[in-house]
Structure formats: C-alpha cells, structure tokens
Amino acid sequence: MTDLQTPYYLIDLAKLRVNMERIAHLRALSGAKCLLALKCFATWGAFDFMRPFMDGTTSSSLYELRLGHEEFGGETHAYSVAWADNEIDEALGYADKIIFNSLGQLDRFGTKAKARGIKMGLRLNPRFSTSGFDLADPARPFSRLGEWDLARLESALDRISGVMIHYNCENGDFDLFDAQLSRIEAEFGSFLEKLDWVSLGGGIHFTGEGYPLEKLAARLKAFQQKFGVQLFLEPGEASITKSASLEVSVLDIIHNGKDVAIVDSSIEAHMLDLLIYRETAKLPQDGAHAYQVAGKTCLAGDIFGEGRFAAPLQVGDRISIADAAGYTMVKKNWFNGVAMPAIAIKDEDGTVRETRRFTYDDYKASLS
Ligand SMILES: Cc1ncc(COP(=O)(O)O)c(C=O)c1O
Numbered sequence: 155m156t157d158l159q160t161p162y163y164l165i166d167l168a169k170l171r172v173n174m175e176r177i178a179h180l181r182a183l184s185g186a187k188c189l190l191a192l193k194c195f196a197t198w199g200a201f202d203f204m205r206p207f208m209d210g211t212t213s214s215s216l217y218e219l220r221l222g223h224e225e226f227g228g229e230t231h232a233y234s235v236a237w238a239d240n241e242i243d244e245a246l247g248y249a250d251k252i253i254f255n256s257l258g259q260l261d262r263f264g265t266k267a268k269a270r271g272i273k274m275g276l277r278l279n280p281r282f283s284t285s286g287f288d289l290a291d292p293a294r295p296f297s298r299l300g301e302w303d304l305a306r307l308e309s310a311l312d313r314i315s316g317v318m319i320h321y322n323c324e325n326g327d328f329d330l331f332d333a334q335l336s337r338i339e340a341e342f343g344s345f346l347e348k349l350d351w352v353s354l355g356g357g358i359h360f361t362g363e364g365y366p367l368e369k370l371a372a373r374l375k376a377f378q379q380k381f382g383v384q385l386f387l388e389p390g391e392a393s394i395t396k397s398a399s400l401e402v403s404v405l406d407i408i409h410n411g412k413d414v415a416i417v418d419s420s421i422e423a424h425m426l427d428l429l430i431y432r433e434t435a436k437l438p439q440d441g442a443h444a445y446q447v448a449g450k451t452c453l454a455g456d457i458f459g460e461g462r463f464a465a466p467l468q469v470g471d472r473i474s475i476a477d478a479a480g481y482t483m484v485k486k487n488w489f490n491g492v493a494m495p496a497i498a499i500k501d502e503d504g505t506v507r508e509t510r511r512f513t514y515d516d517y518k519a520s521l522s
Pocket residue numbers: 191193194320322323324355356357358388389390391392
C-alpha cells in the first residue's frame with residue numbers, strides 16, 4: 155500500500171517480468187518473433203522494462219504505430235482495418251512492414267509502400283477462430299477482417315512477402331492451437347510456402363501458469379521449417395496478464411438488501427472491457443464480509459462485482475482490483491467526468507512511482 159491518491163492503475167514490474175521471461179524463452183526456443191499488440195496495452199512508461207524481452211510492436215492505427223515506433227522501437231508492424239489517404243505517408247514513415255486488410259487497400263497504397271521499400275503483407279482470414287463471443291470473433295459471418303479466397307491471395311504474391319492471420323482468442327489450450335494450425339497448413343499451405351513471413355496474431359495465452367511452452371515452441375519451429383517462413387506472434391493479453399491492478403478507495407457504504415461499497419472509480423470508465431464482455435472484475439474473495447463493489451457514475455449497472463473481505467468495509471478503505479492492464483488502460487474514458495485513474499509503476503525493489511496523473515485540464519482538453 156502507498157499513500158498515492160486513488161484511483162490509480164498500478165503496474166507491478168516483478169509480475170510483468172514473469173510474462174516477459176516466458177516470452178523471451180519462447181522466442182529463444184522457437185525462433186519466432188514476438189511483437190507487443192498495442193491495442194491491448196500501450197502504457198509506454200513500461201516499455202523500457204519490456205523492450206529487452208520482445209522484438210517490437212504491432213498496431214491497429216496510425217497513432218499506435220507512431221507510439222510503437224517512438225517509444226518501443228525494434229520491429230514495427232503497421233496494420234489497420236483501413237488506412238486513410240491522409241494517413242498513409244506518415245504511416246509508411248514509421249513502419250518496417252505494412253499489413254493491408256484487403257486487396258483493395260493493397261491496390262490503393264501498395265505502390266507507395268513499394269517506393270519506400272517497406273515490406274507488405276495482407277491479412278488472411280482462415281474463416282475459423284477460437285472466439286466464442288461474436289463481438290470479438292474475427293471469423294464471424296460477413297467478417298471484414300482479411301482476405302480468405304486463395305485466388306485473391308495468390309494474385310497479391312508479386313507484391314506481398316507475408317500474411318497476418320489472427321484467429322486465436324484467449325486460447326490457453328495448446329491442443330486446440332495445434333489442431334487449428336494444422337488446418338491452416340492444410341488449407342493454405344501451398345500459398346504460405348511462397349511467403350517469407352507469417353504472423354499468427356495474438357490470442358494465444360502461452361504465458362499462463364502450466365501452458366506447455368516447450369510444445370508450442372516446437373510446433374512453431376516446425377511450422378517455420380516446413381514453409382520456410384519467419385513466424386511472428388502478436389501477444390497482447392499474454393504479455394501483461396496478471397501484472398497490474400486498479401487501486402480504489404471506498405467512498406460510501408449503502409445497505410439495500412445487500413451491502414454495497416461505492417468506490418472512487420467506475421467500471422464503465424476505467425474497466426470498460428469487462429462491461430462489454432459481461433464479465434465481473436477480479437475482487438478480493440477472502441473473508442466473511444460480502445459486498446457488492448460499485449462505481450461512482452450515474453450508470454445503474456456501474457458495478458465491478460461481488461467481493462469478500464476480512465473485516466467490514468469502512469469509508470476510506472482501499473480495494474485492489476486485479477488484472478487491470480489488458481484492454482483496460484487503453485479504453486479508459488471520461489464518462490461522467492469522473493477523475494481518471496493515475497498510472498503508477500511498482501519497481502522490482504517495491505518502490506512505487508506515479509508516472510502520470512490526469513487533471514481537470516485533461517478532461518477539458520478531451521472535448522471542445
Ligand atoms: C491482429 C491482432 N493482433 C493481436 C491481437 C492481440 O490479441 P491478444 O490481446 O488476445 O493477445 C489482436 C486482438 O484483437 C488482434 O486483432
């Protein structure tokens with residue numbers, strides 16, 4: 155505990171190191187390269203720590219691309235569902251590779267990329283995924299995410315040197331990964347062997363406890379040898395899982411048939427991803443005293459979830475909400491004008507330093 159004013163996100167570097175070392179181990183064993191997916195985690199104050207363990211970044215927009223180029227360095231992949239005319243020149247200035255989502259975008263911007271000597275790729279949609287949630291399923295019906303027709307993909311071979319195939323989603327099951335990669339090999343192998351590189355995207359939860367990292371490494375290595383390609387992975391969640399928390403304080407306790415603790419934060423504003431996917435926050439679960447922990451916005455459903463505590467909660471008590479890094483800080487917003495959580499980093503010696511505090515001026519500057 156520190157005396158920093160809540161709310162704040164706290165990135166714990168000792169915990170982050172566990173993920174980073176697993177990533178470095180996978181890279182060393184397999185020869186695959188790992189790029190941080192900035193859509194998941196873009197808190198650049200942690201990049202100095204992460205940089206030695208990863209090869210670079212991948213992006214989903216011009217701004218993420220620029221951030222990766224400026225703050226992380228290394229290999230910088232540029233992907234966007236659609237580049238705009240007014241973005242492409244700047245994007246090419248930051249990118250080592252540019253991955254177009256469609257043949258149409260390749261046709262439109264490929265000549266510019268070629269003139270700048272930037273390697274090009276296409277997104278390949280294998281038309282299956284591990285996602286059970288249609289909102290996040292890249293293979294959902296009528297998906298706009300990538301090309302799947304082999305003839306169309308082959309027609310780009312004179313311009314592209316690789317493809318990005320993102321089809322895993324929170325997949326911690328190696329056998330499922332293995333089976334689906336075999337399906338990709340069977341369906342697209344004749345095309346893949348004509349390429350120099352393949353990115354398998356993100357969504358493989360290989361930094362999780364008990365994941366068979368050696369098996370994954372061997373599988374990736376075999377794939378690279380079979381097709382003569384350099385593999386890339388784009389871990390987002392796997393890079394930062396379990397390495398950050400949202401620290402909040404109790405502002406009020408209400409008894410409405412249930413004991414409700416209202417805290418100085420908001421799931422809608424500060425952990426929005428959970429609300430979108432109808433998940434509850436990871437709250438303390440040890441103790442005899444049960445509370446619903448709720449946010450301070452006017453949204454009726456601004457509820458983090460149910461927690462259990464060793465003693466009855468009092469106004470001023472601190473609560474630590476776990477797993478607050480992935481798709482969390484990147485989605486924070488100013489709903490209700492609620493104070494945005496500061497960002498703090500806990501160094502490996504236990505020192506906590508605040509790296510960013512947001513003020514009224516930031517709120518005001520986000521509108522006009
Ligand atoms: C193209 C691409 N790469 C990487 C990722 C990162 O996925 P994850 O955070 O599940 O590892 C995503 C997530 O949506 C993605 O769309």
